[in-house]
Structure formats: C-alpha cells, structure tokens
Amino acid sequence: MTIPGGIPSYLQVVALPRECGPVLVPSAYEDENGHMNIRHYFDLEAQAIAEVFDRMGITDDYRATRGQGFFTAEHHIRYYAEVHVGDRVSVHARIVARSDKVVHAMAFLVDDTTERLASTLEVTATHVDLTSRRVVPFADDVAEAVDRELARTDVDWPSPVCGAMGIRARA
Numbered sequence: 001m002t003i004p005g006g007i008p009s010y011l012q013v014v015a016l017p018r019e020c021g022p023v024l025v026p027s028a029y030e031d032e033n034g035h036m037n038i039r040h041y042f043d044l045e046a047q048a049i050a051e052v053f054d055r056m057g058i059t060d061d062y063r064a065t066r067g068q069g070f071f072t073a074e075h076h077i078r079y080y081a082e083v084h085v086g087d088r089v090s091v092h093a094r095i096v097a098r099s100d101k102v103v104h105a106m107a108f109l110v111d112d113t114t115e116r117l118a119s120t121l122e123v124t125a126t127h128v129d130l131t132s133r134r135v136v137p138f139a140d141d142v143a144e145a146v147d148r149e150l151a152r153t154d155v156d157w158p159s160p161v162c163g164a165m166g167i168r169a170r171a
Contacts, residue, residue, distance in 0.1 A: 021090030094153030
C-alpha cells in the first residue's frame with residue numbers, strides 16, 4: 001500500500017514538538033526477535049498523544065469537573081524501522097485534523113541513534129460525555145485549544161496517514 005504523502009524524514013519529524021523522551025531502550029523492551037517489542041512502541045506513542053491531549057486541557061480535572069473526555073475510536077500503528085536495545089528514542093506528535101467532536105492525531109517514534117522514523121501511531125479520538133457515554137461537541141474553549149495545537153504542529157509535509165481512518169464527513 002502506498003502511504004499518502006510519503007514518509008517524513010527524521011529531520012522533518014524532530015521539528016515537531018517532542019512529547020516523550022529521549023528514552024534509552026532497556027533490555028527489558030527486547031522481544032524474541034531481537035528488537036523492541038511492539039507494546040513498547042505503542043506505550044511510548046500513546047503517552048505522547050496523551051501529552052498533547054493534556055496540553056489541550058483534557059486532564060483529570062477536566063474529566064472531573066466537566067464530566068467529559070476523549071475516547072479512542074480507532075488507532076493504526078505502522079512500523080518503518082527496527083529499534084534495538086541501547087538505541088535512544090523520542091516521540092513527536094501532531095494534530096492532523098479535527099471536527100466539532102473528533103480529533104485525528106499522530107505520534108511519530110524516531111530512533112535518535114540511527115536518525116530514522118521507526119513507527120507511527122495514528123489515532124482518532126471522540127469527545128464524549130462520561131455520564132451518557134455519547135459523543136458530544138467540544139465546548140468553545142476546548143475547540144480553541146485543539147485549534148491552537150493544530151496550528152502549533154502545522155508543518156509543510158503531509159502526515160503519512162493510513163487512509164482508512166480520520167475525520168468522517170457528516171451524513
């Protein structure tokens with residue numbers, strides 16, 4: 001499958017805000033194939049997305065006081081290069097798009113040792129009422145925070161989205 005927009009270079013990715021790392025990959029992360037196990041790619045990338053959501057104000061306090069939060073509706077992880085024990089990695093993130101109820105975001109795990117993009121995690125998250133468990137629109141202040149993050153991570157290259165998920169058109 002051709003990746004829409006191609007794969008960004010290491011230098012393009014590290015120009016995005018770093019949300020996680022650098023982390024020196026410990027031997028405990030190694031799997032039976034001699035590289036970092038998939039669960040650690042996911043954990044690091046999910047942590048980066050959580051940092052972005054926190055910065056947008058979707059925190060424990062937000063959930064407690066407003067009774068709203070984000071639920072992940074879809075995610076897609078892609079691997080581009082192996083990461084090995086002793087490599088130094090970091091994760092950068094960007095908002096790809098949004099609607100009035102949904103955020104489409106990506107995390108980019110780079111191997112700083114080899115200066116390569118190792119993996120991406122693409123996420124579609126819905127804004128929900130935690131009592132009704134239904135999708136609800138963002139309040140104006142949240143929409144503004146998402147827009148600030150979208151502008152903060154606006155770069156001159158397209159995200160390598162999978163093409164099977166994202167902001168859906170309304171019926």
